[in-house]
Amino acid sequence: MDIHEYQAKALLAECGVPIPRGGLAYSPEQAAYRAREIGGDRWVVKAQIHSGGRGKAGGIKLCEDAHEVENAAEELLGKRLVTHQTGPQGKVVYRLYVEAVTPIRTELYLGFVLDRKSERVMVVASASGGMEIEEISQQRPDSILRVSVEPAVGMKAFQAREIAFGLGLDPALTSEAVTAILGCYRAFRDLDATMVEINPLAVTEDGRLLALDAKMTFDDNALFRRPNISELRDKSQEDPRETQAADRGLSYVGLDGNIGCIINGAGLAMATMDMIKHAGGEPANFLDIGGGASPDRVAKAFRLVLSDEKVEAVLVNIFAGINRCDWVAExxxxxxxxxxxxxxxxxxxxxxxxxxxxxxxxxxxxxxxTADTLAEAADKVVDAWRQSRADRA
Structure with a gap:
């Protein structure tokens, strides 16, 4: 589950990570009020969507007075931002974050991710902040620092100091950096996060350390024990099909094809999509209905798949172990x-x-x-889809 920048900043601030003054706004008038409330003479108005690259898409506006803040908010609210992460459909802006402008001396990158290969929390840091980590790894790979955290003991202060030294921070900022780094780790660990990213982590002109942007994602399977995190979910930023599936206990990912898939088991679903591609078709979704595929659950899956207007054929592929084929057939x-x-x-x-x-x-x-094998099923559904399209034409 993703959350917005302002939500991530609030969570990190509770763990000791320093953030600039800011406030949430849902209207142009409220945005102008937030600017006056924050104080200062320059503000930045940020569109709150679940995507990176907002600046390049015009989702971040620098303003010199409250009137400019109001105009920027009016321009952004209701706008559909298209970034390299949203795809061509984009995401609509329903809320804004107004923040005091911070004079920046240096921009750094700090990220915490779960490295599944080593089964450790991995800290990734770079002195080249302000860019996506993919760009940093391509353009300045030598600047990337990686520190693995031993789960039995957690992250220690000496590791945070090593990161601060590796980033070339002024010794006077080491204490602040250690507090921020350990705070990020604590938020990652205690809130069942799968990623914490601060980009940029800025060194200001007056010698402070501030998280100017923050991103957090969480393990969906742990939300049952994190109601405070679950409440931060913004369904307006999600694929409505995926939201509908999650609310019904189904695992669904929307794709761009036109052959709907209803399958039990993630591995079988991946194999089925591969076979559809091999047969010349394009899957419209990944849908795992799970092991306990009751008749009612199968019916829900059908309604979900057929709600996608692009679907022109449906393939149901069930391998029943703990489940039963007669239940699925019903x-x-x-x-x-x-x-x-x-x-x-x-x-x-x-x-x-x-x-x-x-x-x-x-x-x-x-x-x-009906079909007896997976290969036969994939061939039949692609042939049926082609015939159906030809008939309509």
């Missing part, structure tokens, strides 16, 4: 009977009670195409 039949299915449907069942499941499909009287 769910497929119920879904097709209740939903006005206007696209071809291919079903491949294997595993527990497979014969009973196939019999239910055959005796249903519904236009369901």
């Amino acid at each position: 769910g497929v039949v119920q879904a097709v009977q209740k939903i006005d299915l206007t696209v071809p449907l291919v079903v491949r069942l294997a595993g527990t009670h497979v014969e009973e499941g196939r019999q239910i499909l055959e005796t249903s009287g519904l236009p369901i195409i």
